[in-house]
Amino acid sequence: MNGAQSSSASPQHGLTDRLARWARGFSGKSEEDSVEEELRPRSGTASNREINRRRQLYGDIGDFLFAHDLDLTPINFSVALDYLTGANIGVEKAIRAVMMERGKITNGWIESIAAEQRADEVTPESLATMLDKVEENLTQFTGLMHESRNSAKDYGAALQEQAKDLGEGRDNEPVLARLVGLTRSMVEKTRQVETQLRDNQRQTQALKSSLENARRAAEHDHLTGLPNRRAFEGVLREEVALAQQNGEMLSVAFCDIDHFKHVNDTHGHDTGDRVLKFVAGLLAKASNDHCHVARHGGEEFVMLFRGKSAAEACEAVDSVREDLATRSLVNRTNGERMERVSFSAGVANVLIYEDPRAALKAADRALYLAKEHGRNRVYLAAETD
Template sequence: MLGLRTKPSDSKSTKSDVMKQARRQVLDAICDFLLDNDLAITPDNLLAAHGAFAGGNPGLARQIAARQQSGARVEQDWLDEVTANQATERKDVAIERLIGKLEQNLDAFTKSSKAAHRASSDYSTKLEAHVVELEQVEDTGQIITGLADLAKAMAERTRQVEQEMRKSEEEAKSLRRHLDRAKRDAEVDHLTGLPNRRAFEALLDKHYREAQAEVDSLSVAFCDIDHFKKVNDTHGHDAGDRVIKLIGEALARISNDNCHVARHGGEEFVMLFRGLTTQEAKQRLDEAREEMAARKLINRRTDEPIGQITFSGGVANVFGYENPRAALKAADEALYKAKQGGRNQVHLA
């Protein structure tokens, strides 16, 4: 009977072995990635590889997989560009948090400033009334006269404080206006004029709550320009920027109060469809894709033909998943399948 029992130490040993095996697999994946792509063993490359293969950076993992699927190697310049864009996004998130804290402090200051202004104004009015009463007393004598003079001085100082508080209120209002403008600027992609990723996420949360309460349909979609690197490499980044703007305009044309598009980053866009079934959302996105694919573009700077520009897409039903973030991930995976399936197509998750 004793021989049939599993000792606690055996269980712990098995668990430890599994963890070691998992760590070894991550290390092997990192080593193979760096060596197969002839990448230098630098802190930045190790950090990027760890994020991709240890699960900390699924977006980078997907981009690496897509690049390898196309048969291309992961060059250092490409990896630096991708990780730099992601670092910028993390910086934007940090700035957003700082702006949020500044807003909270500004609101608190404005509230206390208004309260102090009201208090000083009320105190000044009452103090001036007491001065008038003291001056009207006959035969006041030296003590009363001194008190009246002191009260006058206090009243004058109170008026000065009131003016300073009023000035502080105006400065707080000015800061609020500048802060609101900065927030609006921070939510716009300056190349396309579309909302950026941060603005879209706030919009998604808003529509998710409303659609859930109203039992309304809600879908999300990811779109990615096909062979975009080839455009940049052949025609330059200026032409690439114009292509991004053109795709943004094409997607914006199908937008309305219940259909929103944003630039998610790089050559990728994200869309939100409210009040449409997932199939209807796919159809609308397909129409924009077909319209774009029918065009033949020319590089205006060199008069060289760019040719056909297409995009691929993935659409997911938000309420078919645990939360909006899971739906976005499903749409992203559907986009990847569209890429694998030959590009220039839209897949449902």
């Protein structure tokens, strides 16, 4: 439900073939020649129905790009093909959601989707490769700096040696020629080092971008846009240290959407995803430097309040709960009004526990009690829990 894809729905699915076909446009062949080559039966057995289907698909892709005023780029062509053929479920769902909300997609949005998909592909192996490349670049950079310093020293020493031979009344032409040769050699070496440094800088910048995408992918939930459980655990450790250092209060809340399985079963997972994003948006409005909101997993969210007592945090969470409980949501698929969506929550004072994990367990127990006693309510964990 959070965008996980099977191997058959990979962003690379058919990409090589699509780019090859796209490249024909730059090969000097006419558009008709390219289309005819693509539609020509490779085995000599393709039926007219298959040929017509392919022709129709080409037309549909063109209509899609034109309708959204999209540039004719390989990325846009690939996304249009994935959407129209259903080859990539994640792309299909994302486009449908944007079209429902805005009615149109843009070049920038497609680029952001492509970036997210590339980030989703990060694996421990690819991270290790990136780190190895960073280390290699640093080694090369250190070597270049060492070589540059040595070249400068050698050049200075050679200049001093040749300068000794410069004197009045002597034939200085051979000495000047050697000085010119030394200078040209140094200039050439400097140019080579500068070129290598520029290449090294470009590679390092690309790696930095890849590592940043990897970090975001590892710490963010792509459905709601909120930090995920892993990111929250890191923030929790930092906030505990800050609160203790500054003598501030620190409270945590678990929020869980009521009867969420019923929402999925009744209205479908697409509608369930939209409900998750809607609730995430309401909770995220409270987020700032002293309030952190994350998706903890499934239909559960977690909130961390620095500078608020557990009772004050309870009031803040209850305010969001009341806001949600008054909303009347509509299933966009069929236009039907949905049952009232609500959430239950449990709140605990983090600093009265020896271990932050114990505070999380206390908040979770309070949430369980709120569910047991009717849902759509916020319970405060007992201070002696």
